[in-house]
Amino acid sequence: MEITRKDDEEEEEELEFEDMGLDPRLLRAVSKRGLSKPTPIQLKAIPLILEGKDVIARAKTGSGKTLAYLLPLLQKYMTDQRGVASGPSAMVLVPTRELCQQVYSELTTLLGYCGGGWKAIQLTSSMSSSSMRSLISSGPDIVVSTPACVATCITNNLLRSSTLQGSLSTLVLDEADLLLSFGYEDDIRSLAPHVPRKCQCLLMSATSSADVEKLKKLVLHNPVTLTLIEAESKEEDGIIPDSVQQFLISCKSEDKLLHILALLHLGLVQKKVLIFVNTIDTGFRLKLFLEQFGIRSAVLNAQLPQNSRVHILQEFNIGLFDYLIATDDGNSGENDGKRLYNAQQQGKKDVQKSNGKRKSGKQADSEFGVVRGIDFKNVQTVVNFDMPKTPSNYVHRIGRTGRARSTGTSISLVSSEEQCDFDKIQASLYGDNDIGNKKTMRILPFPLLTKEAIESLRYRAEDVARGVTKVAIKEARAKELRLEILNSEKLKAHFEDHPTDLELLKHDKVLSKRQPLPHLKCVPEYMRDPNTEAASKALKLSRAAMGQPSGFRRKRKPRAEDPLRSFSVNPKRRKLEKNGVNSTLWSRAKAKKTGEKVRDKRKKKKHRRHK
Numbered sequence: 001m002e003i004t005r006k007d008d009e010e011e012e013e014e015l016e017f018e019d020m021g022l023d024p025r026l027l028r029a030v031s032k033r034g035l036s037k038p039t040p041i042q043l044k045a046i047p048l049i050l051e052g053k054d055v056i057a058r059a060k061t062g063s064g065k066t067l068a069y070l071l072p073l074l075q076k077y078m079t080d081q082r083g084v085a086s087g088p089s090a091m092v093l094v095p096t097r098e099l100c101q102q103v104y105s106e107l108t109t110l111l112g113y114c115g116g117g118w119k120a121i122q123l124t125s126s127m128s129s130s131s132m133r134s135l136i137s138s139g140p141d142i143v144v145s146t147p148a149c150v151a152t153c154i155t156n157n158l159l160r161s162s163t164l165q166g167s168l169s170t171l172v173l174d175e176a177d178l179l180l181s182f183g184y185e186d187d188i189r190s191l192a193p194h195v196p197r198k199c200q201c202l203l204m205s206a207t208s209s210a211d212v213e214k215l216k217k218l219v220l221h222n223p224v225t226l227t228l229i230e231a232e233s234k235e236e237d238g239i240i241p242d243s244v245q246q247f248l249i250s251c252k253s254e255d256k257l258l259h260i261l262a263l264l265h266l267g268l269v270q271k272k273v274l275i276f277v278n279t280i281d282t283g284f285r286l287k288l289f290l291e292q293f294g295i296r297s298a299v300l301n302a303q304l305p306q307n308s309r310v311h312i313l314q315e316f317n318i319g320l321f322d323y324l325i326a327t328d329d330g331n332s333g334e335n336d337g338k339r340l341y342n343a344q345q346q347g348k349k350d351v352q353k354s355n356g357k358r359k360s361g362k363q364a365d366s367e368f369g370v371v372r373g374i375d376f377k378n379v380q381t382v383v384n385f386d387m388p389k390t391p392s393n394y395v396h397r398i399g400r401t402g403r404a405r406s407t408g409t410s411i412s413l414v415s416s417e418e419q420c421d422f423d424k425i426q427a428s429l430y431g432d433n434d435i436g437n438k439k440t441m442r443i444l445p446f447p448l449l450t451k452e453a454i455e456s457l458r459y460r461a462e463d464v465a466r467g468v469t470k471v472a473i474k475e476a477r478a479k480e481l482r483l484e485i486l487n488s489e490k491l492k493a494h495f496e497d498h499p500t501d502l503e504l505l506k507h508d509k510v511l512s513k514r515q516p517l518p519h520l521k522c523v524p525e526y527m528r529d530p531n532t533e534a535a536s537k538a539l540k541l542s543r544a545a546m547g548q549p550s551g552f553r554r555k556r557k558p559r560a561e562d563p564l565r566s567f568s569v570n571p572k573r574r575k576l577e578k579n580g581v582n583s584t585l586w587s588r589a590k591a592k593k594t595g596e597k598v599r600d601k602r603k604k605k606k607h608r609r610h611k
């Protein structure tokens with residue numbers, strides 16, 4: 001059965017979670033999560049899933065698909081008698097560890113609000129066999145994992161086929177359009193015979209593809225296909241929310257750094273900003289370049305240890321920094337990434353045939369994926385510094401903004417070499433006729449940046465860009481990796497005990513050996529273009545009108561402004577500090593007056609103890 005729904009079916013818009021027959025504990029959880037009304041996909045999918053049907057749900061990015069399956073899944077638990085089943089009753093399979101963590105955390109939050117003794121675990125390939133064994137033997141009701149990891153658990157007898165046959169009642173394949181292109185076909189094939197016939201299977205996806213069809217045949221039985229698209233739009237259109245304004249800037253590839261500098265430095269984009277690049281080196285190049293202008297950013301990439309990646313995502317989501325540079329789904333150009341990227345290029349056909357089984361690449365994590373499904377919070381702008389190669393990648397990148405009915409902007413920097421890819425993406429999303437037709441074109445030229453504004457920054461940008469050499473990039477990458485590996489294990493242990501200490505470890509630290517020059521941090525009056533300046537002011541005003549005065553960043557006050565840190569009981573010192581003299585200068589001034597030698601604090605302490 002196939003159901004295609006347009007968003008203008010207004011009678012349904014009025015329905016509340018309360019009207020959907022959900023358990024009161026789930027209603028309480030939903031209200032504690034601060035959700036007032038179900039999204040269209042939740043409205044349609046939840047009743048069908050509650051009826052026990054196999055469902056293929058396809059809806060645009062950020063439309064709330066995760067809760068669309070988690071809520072009915074939990075409802076099943078609350079109403080079903082589990083009996084003596086010794087294995088998990090539900091399994092949620094996702095393509096990446098990041099998603100695993102995200103779904104697991106959503107699930108445990110819901111379970112926490114619901115009360116009751118249900119237990120969820122997450123299993124990822126980075127875990128040791130003994131950790132997996134102990135988690136599985138703790139008797140979880142729900143397992144969140146990747147197909148490769150579950151297949152390994154079955155092969156190693158950590159999860160027994162007979163147990164699954166007796167216990168498994170729901171299987172969810174989330175981000176189904178990505179599972180096969182990530183090379184999980186063998187794993188899913190090997191898992192399929194262990195899924196009991198009575199098990200309800202759900203398949204969630206943002207785009208439709210041949211892969212989804214393949215998966216459908218592999219695991220689903222007579223499913224209901226649910227497609228939610230925008231009113232008055234073609235099916236392909238619906239996958240990017242209308243609340244996202246899409247722009248492009250055509251420029252030479254060597255001018256991309258200059259253009260991104262202009263966008264960020266002149267305040268022409270709203271924060272927070274997620275910048276996509278195609279390789280890790282480009283990511284570090286961009287970071288080092290921006291650093292010199294006092295623009296701090298973090299680079300999220302497949303080489304970082306898992307804990308660091310999760311931590312960067314958490315920090316960005318709570319607003320500790322505004323600019324995140326990311327490489328997307330194995331698109332980082334190295335090791336497994338290359339294999340997967342090539343696979344995507346070839347129409348995602350022959351991943352297993354040409355490469356055999358998935359490798360657990362040491363350097364670049366093959367289960368890494370920033371783009372698909374990750375719920376970045378409050379991203380106002382997505383920038384494609386490099387163009388993605390496929391329409392599907394484009395959709396998923398842009399889908400990181402404009403989530404859950406919010407607004408957003410995307411800006412793609414398109415060089416002449418990338419024009420062909422861009423045209424293909426645009427044609428695939430909006431049809432061939434739209435190329436060159438400005439009236440109907442959905443991806444419009446970015447209007448706020450004038451030529452004059454760009455040219456005024458050219459000299460500085462080119463000068464700084466020359467200093468970001470290959471050697472500097474290599475060193476910065478190595479330094480970052482060293483630091484993060486050191487931090488990774490400590491992080492895991494520490495933040496489990498002290499979740500509020502997230503602020504202590506900043507991921508947007510300066511990596512460059514060259515200290516940023518203070519004069520580059522601002523754009524002097526004579527370099528400013530009045531038109532761009534006016535656009536920037538208008539953006540700031542609109543941001544203020546929306547109640548976001550300066551982005552979402554939480555800043556620690558400088559010492560002098562923080563009364564708890566700078567207060568002194570000595571009135572003379574207080575006066576000096578009020579005039580901007582800091583404590584070291586104060587000690588020096590005092591020492592000079594009394595003729596005493598200035599000792600550093602440690603020496604002073606030692607001296608006192610000695611006395």
Ligand SMILES: Nc1ncnc2c1ncn2[C@@H]1O[C@H](COP(=O)(O)OP(=O)(O)OP(=O)(O)O)[C@@H](O)[C@H]1O
Pocket residue numbers: 035036037038039042059060061062063064065066067205206372373374375399403404
């Ligand atoms: N009913 C709701 N009302 C408001 N916000 C919601 C609702 N349901 C979910 N959300 C929020 O919407 C955001 C996006 O949800 P989710 O990640 O499930 O989207 P998705 O459809 O899976 O996106 P993608 O295709 O990119 O994976 C999340 O922050 C989630 O908390």
